[in-house]
Amino acid sequence: MEIEVRSQNDDEMIFIVRDAEVPFINAIRRVAMVNVPKIAIEDVNIIVNDSAMFNEVLAHRLGLTPLVSDLDALEGLSLPEDDDWEEFSNGIMFYLKEVGPKVVYSKDLKSSDSRIKPVYDTIPLVKLKEGEKLDIEAVAKVGYGKEHAKWIPTTVCAYKQYPEITFNEDVEIDYDCAQACPRGILKSDKRSKKIKIVEEHENSPLIGVEECAMCKSCVRASDNGYINVGFRPNDFIFRIETDGAMPPKEVLLKACDVLGEKADKFIRFSEEGGN
Structure with missing residues (x-):
């Protein structure tokens, strides 16, 4: 598993988690909300x-x-x-x-x-x-x-799977799908006959496709199926916001410690035959 921090301050932390699974990421989210003192x-x-x-x-x-x-x-x-x-x-x-x-x-x-x-x-x-x-x-x-x-330390504790946008090169380019994107992450470049993904987003630490909401407005706007929106099943974008009582990094680290203790307790319970 790899973690890459996109932004971090006193109240908010956004990071990318790669090579993980949904149950694990969701366990971190739940523990951060309800088991951190x-x-x-x-x-x-x-x-x-x-x-x-x-x-x-x-x-x-x-x-x-x-x-x-x-x-x-x-x-x-x-x-x-x-x-x-x-x-x-x-x-x-x-x-x-x-x-x-x-x-x-x-x-x-x-x-x-x-x-x-x-x-x-x-x-x-x-x-x-x-x-x-x-x-x-x-x-x-x-x-x-x-x-x-x-006693909930987070005001926002959520994740989404890492978006993935692909283009069907076997059909004619449909420039209308770029105009349909509500977040403006698609840009039509008729000179090079391509639709590009905008790398920098105003007032957002996320880059490129990470800002995609996966709403599929662009897919619905394309009549010939030129664009497809999906996600990487084992990569996630995680956001933690707090009310200022605790730094988000401390919330995350404590949540990982608590989850580790719960896992150890479950392992001991299994090894001891349920006693």
């Missing part, structure tokens, strides 16, 4: 809430606020499978004490651990009118996406 607010103690927002809605907004959850932040914290995970005091404490009039933002959450804080400062939580008060204590804990959406 992430930090989110779990318990909320609302002492005072004079705002118009119901307590349950406010607690839900706090839970969905992305918190820094990189490897350094996760170190030393209890996991859901640990016996002491459910203890209220066993987590990262957050405090929110405000008086209106003002809009309360995520930056107003005060953390007991300087490493673990909201990823973005400008997420609006609630609006307070004149004299309205808000006094909240909350505990953030490590969890998994299989339990709740707030």
Whole structure:
């Protein structure tokens, strides 16, 4: 198996995987979404809430606020499978004490651990009118996406099989199929009597045929079957985007580690005769 990174930043990673199989790639996708640990607010103690927002809605907004959850932040914290995970005091404490009039933002959450804080400062939580008060204590804990959406580290985790475009040289060139491409990856070159695949795409790290959506608009536009759109069965384009809580590379590496542990556990289970 070969991996080639097309682009990578703090929130997004796009890479090409070659010589792999669909079950393996899909297992990586599923594990990255539901088995990679992430930090989110779990318990909320609302002492005072004079705002118009119901307590349950406010607690839900706090839970969905992305918190820094990189490897350094996760170190030393209890996991859901640990016996002491459910203890209220066993987590990262957050405090929110405000008086209106003002809009309360995520930056107003005060953390007991300087490493673990909201990823973005400008997420609006609630609006307070004149004299309205808000006094909240909350505990953030490590969890998994299989339990709740707030613990899913990825906003996008998807793959597609590597596109492949071929031309039927036995029939007359059909220039209309190039005009039908919604992504503009086909270009008619009547001087050289060819249809070319555009290599560079604006605002996209993908090159050449990789930008093809395999919608087959070009195939439907060709009356004589000049163009064919398919895919390479063992090559994939994989995209991971996060909400900023974790770098996408860390999500991928952790997902591979978890998948490896699951495979080892299954092998031991089989070797021991199902005991």
